[in-house]
Amino acid sequence: xxxxxxxxxxxxxxxxxxxxxxxxxxxxxxxxxxxxxxxxxxxxxxxxxxxxxxxxxxxxxxxxxxxxxxxxxxxxxxxxxxxxxxxxxxxxxxxxxxxxxxxxxxxxxxxxxxxxxxxxxxxxxxxxxxxxxxxxxxxxxxxxxxxxxxxxxxxxxxxxxxxxxxxxxxxxxxxxxxxxxxxxxxxxxxxxxxxxxxxxxxxxxxxxxxxxxxxxxxxxxxxxxxxxxxxxxxxxxxxxxxxxxxxxxxxxxxxxxxxxxxxxxxxxxxxxxx
Numbered sequence: 458x459x460x461x462x463x464x465x466x467x468x469x470x471x472x473x474x475x476x477x478x479x480x481x482x483x484x485x486x487x488x489x490x491x492x493x494x495x496x497x498x499x500x501x502x503x504x505x506x507x508x509x510x511x512x513x514x515x516x517x518x519x520x521x522x523x524x525x526x527x528x529x530x531x532x533x534x535x536x537x538x539x540x541x542x543x544x545x546x547x548x549x550x551x552x553x554x555x556x557x558x559x560x561x562x563x564x565x566x567x568x569x570x571x572x573x574x575x576x577x578x579x580x581x582x583x584x585x586x587x588x589x590x591x592x593x594x595x596x597x598x599x600x601x602x603x604x605x606x607x608x609x610x611x612x613x614x615x616x617x618x619x620x621x622x623x624x625x626x627x628x629x630x631x632x633x634x635x636x637x638x639x640x641x642x643x644x645x646x647x648x649x650x651x652x653x654x655x656x657x658x659x660x661x662x663x664x665x666x667x668x669x670x671x672x673x674x675x676x677x678x679x680x681x682x683x684x685x686x687x688x689x690x691x692x693x694x695x696x697x698x699x700x701x702x703x704x705x706x707x708x709x710x711x712x713x714x715x716x717x718x719x720x721x722x723x724x725x726x727x728x729x730x731x
Contacts, residue, residue: 470572472568472580475579476488477504478505478584485514494627495619496625501537509530535596543576543577547617549611585614636712641689650692
């Protein structure tokens with residue numbers, strides 16, 4: 458991508474990511490990295506097992522230092538969500554209760570809509586081994602769950618955060634099919650360039666005895682041109698191909714012995730005899 462890192466706008470907004478009693482610093486770091494990838498920056502930890510700050514978390518964050526440096530730590534979940542207006546709880550299993558259950562796409566759109574009106578929102582993620590308790594979920598407004606393999610529904614906490622962060626990023630895009638960069642524009646080749654390419658490769662092949670037996674040469678040329686013209690080459694692509702062919706001229710050219718050519722000896726596999 459063109460431009461330097463200093464020219465790229467850092468996106469750091471959106472819902473708070475709240476990890477309830479996370480265990481490993483490495484997992485927290487990978488969560489921070491996933492958040493930074495998709496423009497989230499507010500990380501809250503509830504009673505992390507190994508304490509905070511964590512060198513392991515910073516190392517695993519892969520330079521998502523703005524997320525690590527801004528991380529807030531709380532003793533209880535109630536304290537962690539006290540200033541929020543709306544909260545989602547993530548879970549992979551069905552819960553008893555009356556909470557609406559949303560898909561990641563719907564949840565991200567809801568969060569985006571509330572963000573635009575100035576509400577403060579958050580997403581809860583549970584413990585690595587056991588997820589969120591029913592008591593944790595009861596503090597949320599709605600549930601978000603992922604369409605995963607029913608027989609293997611357990612997600613790593615960083616994977617779950619990555620999925621929601623990705624959906625959050627998409628919810629703010631005008632065109633979800635847009636890409637951050639495009640292929641380099643190239644001028645399509647002219648027919649004159651294409652014919653020159655055909656003649657170049659045919660001459661190189663002929664010099665190496667490819668077209669044998671000789672009575673099959675016209676048909677073999679037709680087949681070769683049909684294959685090479687199945688897609689529209691650009692002018693630079695043809696230049697690359699002709700450069701490849703030109704490199705072959707550095708090797709000794711040999712024609713097959715006339716008697717061998719007439720007998721069809723040494724024929725390359727796959728030649729069309731029709």
